Amino acid sequence: MKYTRFEELPVWNASIELALRIYKLTQDRSFLRQRSLRDQLERAAVSISNNIAEGFERGTTQELLTFIYIARGSAGEVRSMLSLIERLPSFSHLKFEISNLKSAAEEIPRQLRAWADFLQNTTIKGHRHLNSKVRGIDKRKQEREEMIKQLKRVQAGSSS
Numbered sequence: 001m002k003y004t005r006f007e008e009l010p011v012w013n014a015s016i017e018l019a020l021r022i023y024k025l026t027q028d029r030s031f032l033r034q035r036s037l038r039d040q041l042e043r044a045a046v047s048i049s050n051n052i053a054e055g056f057e058r059g060t061t062q063e064l065l066t067f068i069y070i071a072r073g074s075a076g077e078v079r080s081m082l083s084l085i086e087r088l089p090s091f092s093h094l095k096f097e098i099s100n101l102k103s104a105a106e107e108i109p110r111q112l113r114a115w116a117d118f119l120q121n122t123t124i125k126g127h128r129h130l131n132s133k134v135r136g137i138d139k140r141k142q143e144r145e146e147m148i149k150q151l152k153r154v155q156a157g158s159s160s
Contacts, residue, residue: 006056011111015049015071018104022078025097030090041081047074048108061119068116072109079105 006012022045031038048071055067079102085091086098 003056006053009052009056011108011115012049012052012056014104014111015045015052015075015108018078018101018108019045019049021101021104025094025101028091028094030094033090037081037085041078041085044074044077044081047071048078052112061122065116065119068112068119072112072116075105075109075112 003009019042022041026038026042051067051071051074055064055071058064058067082098082102082105086095086102091098
């Protein structure tokens, strides 16, 4: 599937969901005395989706890759902070929710890694590099592939 907007990306939606869940967690009274921890956790969570969006909008594959890795780093920061919070006595009543959030924060970098692997193995340079010549080449390639499919269907029909 070809995505035209970052809002369509499953990994972006997963990161938004994680950020919403982090914000819900930080509403707990235990964070009242831990403002800097709360703020940093919220910022790191929001940074994941923001970096995915920024990279997607940049227009080149290389820039997208850069921001994918930054988003992965932010997800790591979220997991690290959740691990710290999980060990603090004042947050012991949140262990179950923290554990679930850590799992979600582990899944996002896996998705980002798979996307990065795909992008690193493609010749696509990004939509900023698309011009009429490149579009024409792509169109002719798609037309050739469609013609080959049609020929195979005709050949399969005549051999039956």
